[in-house]
Amino acid sequence: xxxxxxxxxxxxxxxxxAGHAEHGAHHPRLQHHxxxxxxxxxxxxxxxxxxxxxEVMFFGGLFMCYILYxxxxxxxxxxGSNHLDVTLGALNTAVLIFSSLTMALAVRSAQVGxxxxxxxxxxxxxxxxxxxxxxxxxxYAAKFRTGPGHEQGTLVPGPTFDPTLPKAxxxxxxxxFIMTGIHAAHMVVGIGIMLVMLAWAWKGRFSPEYYAxxxxxxxxxxxVDIVWIFLFPLLYLLGAHFGGGAAH
Amino acid sequence: xxxxxxxxxxxxxxxxxxTVFVMLLILTGITYWVAxxxxxxxxxxxxLGVALFKASLVVIYFMGVRYxxxxxxxxxxxxxxxxxxxxxxxxxxxxxxxxxxxxxx
Numbered sequence: 074x075x076x077x078x079x080x081x082x083x084x085x086x087x088x089x090x091a092g093h094a095e096h097g098a099h100h101p102r103l104q105h106h107x108x109x110x111x112x113x114x115x116x117x118x119x120x121x122x123x124x125x126x127x128e129v130m131f132f133g134g135l136f137m138c139y140i141l142y143x144x145x146x147x148x149x150x151x152x153g154s155n156h157l158d159v160t161l162g163a164l165n166t167a168v169l170i171f172s173s174l175t176m177a178l179a180v181r182s183a184q185v186g187x188x189x190x191x192x193x194x195x196x197x198x199x200x201x202x203x204x205x206x207x208x209x210x211x212x213y214a215a216k217f218r219t220g221p222g223h224e225q226g227t228l229v230p231g232p233t234f235d236p237t238l239p240k241a242x243x244x245x246x247x248x249x250f251i252m253t254g255i256h257a258a259h260m261v262v263g264i265g266i267m268l269v270m271l272a273w274a275w276k277g278r279f280s281p282e283y284y285a286x287x288x289x290x291x292x293x294x295x296x297v298d299i300v301w302i303f304l305f306p307l308l309y310l311l312g313a314h315f316g317g318g319a320a321h
Numbered sequence: 322x323x324x325x326x327x328x329x330x331x332x333x334x335x336x337x338x339x340t341v342f343v344m345l346l347i348l349t350g351i352t353y354w355v356a357x358x359x360x361x362x363x364x365x366x367x368x369l370g371v372a373l374f375k376a377s378l379v380v381i382y383f384m385g386v387r388y389x390x391x392x393x394x395x396x397x398x399x400x401x402x403x404x405x406x407x408x409x410x411x412x413x414x415x416x417x418x419x420x421x422x423x424x425x426x
Binding site: 115118119122123125126129130133134136137140141144159163166167170171173174176177178180181184185291292295296298299302303305306307310311313 | 379
């Protein structure tokens, strides 16, 4: 924090007031309740992290649920996991990791003042995030499928659920849909945020002195990536060595 | 702009980001390989260990926490630490309930 320079009412404030008069002694994006651009960025970063901690707790409750039911119904968890498409799950893991790279490069481009770098990397991030959602759509569609090859029922918890499968497997799929669904909702929000960042970057709003919005949006994007880093092994891979990988 | 000391910000080289990216992909491959082999009770701990390592790489490098202030670092660590408290206390309860033979388990 700015403890090394905390004299808000001392000489720096006077200097700022003088700067105000002649316009341009401080950055136009510096809000008046902050002492410096650095302090403003620190406050934004800290604020975003406090929000992300609430997100950790939010997803943490679902992971808690997962741990407990897996402890109670280990066989149903293995069976359920073997009904997921490991290939698509792995593909989406790679897609998200790639999008995290482009996100980090977008922030870096803002830091070094590269307009092209910001625009290209933000577009790539949006495209990769959308790719993730498209893959997710095909995965979900397969779980809802009825008809040839799925005469027994679907993999969606409820009255249509395949009755030949262990009953507790519905619990696995309930958690699968809730956890991946909420994760996908976060992706949709993230893509929306990135569209705004792209518009702002396009207009040249960011500079090496001011890039806090793209920085904290990036924190959110990476966090959503981290959730998937845990979801992938816990949902898709937990039963892989019993059933020989992708089944169904 | 009179006070242009703005480049005091540390800019991470592209090569660092690419290295982290490649490591994350390799670790994903390791996770997959481990899952398709039987390590008995160790499968899940290994998978979680690799996932934790991957998450740490993202937090430290992609999210740039290594350049953040100590206050932000404490908030980050505290968030995940509280998560472990929740997991630990809750499972401590559920796992140990049967031990005493208490009715209504």
